[in-house]
Amino acid sequence: MSETKRFENLKVWQKSHELVLEVYKVTQQFPTEEKFGLTSQIRRSAASVAANIAEGSKRQHLKEYIQMLSISHGSLSETEYHLLLAKDLNYLSDKKCQEPFNLSEEVGRMLNGLIKSLSKRREV
Numbered sequence: 536m537s538e539t540k541r542f543e544n545l546k547v548w549q550k551s552h553e554l555v556l557e558v559y560k561v562t563q564q565f566p567t568e569e570k571f572g573l574t575s576q577i578r579r580s581a582a583s584v585a586a587n588i589a590e591g592s593k594r595q596h597l598k599e600y601i602q603m604l605s606i607s608h609g610s611l612s613e614t615e616y617h618l619l620l621a622k623d624l625n626y627l628s629d630k631k632c633q634e635p636f637n638l639s640e641e642v643g644r645m646l647n648g649l650i651k652s653l654s655k656r657r658e659v
Contacts, residue, residue, distance in 0.1 A: 577617035583610035
């Protein structure tokens with residue numbers, strides 16, 4: 536496989552992976568009773584963003600790739616909600632929430648740009 540074709544080389548994947556690592560870091564301090572609740576949900580939704588980008592990049596058809604990026608965007612929104620919930624439950628301080636929120640916003644902008652770019656290519 537060519538090095539340029541690897542999902543790891545996509546900037547949006549790199550940034551989304553950074554988000555997953557940050558989410559894992561901030562959720563380590565969640566209460567133990569949340570291990571199978573919010574901790575699991577937020578980690579799963581964050582990982583889903585990067586996983587769907589990776590999966591989509593290997594799809595044979597551009598339409599499928601765009602669909603997987605759209606699913607990633609949905610998982611990103613889910614992650615943002617879980618972060619807000621964690622903050623409202625006082626599991627995360629405003630300060631601890633800031634980095635994952637910043638990363639999430641950046642990933643969202645990058646996903647929008649990639650979807651827009653691929654959609655234009657699809658129209659040609």
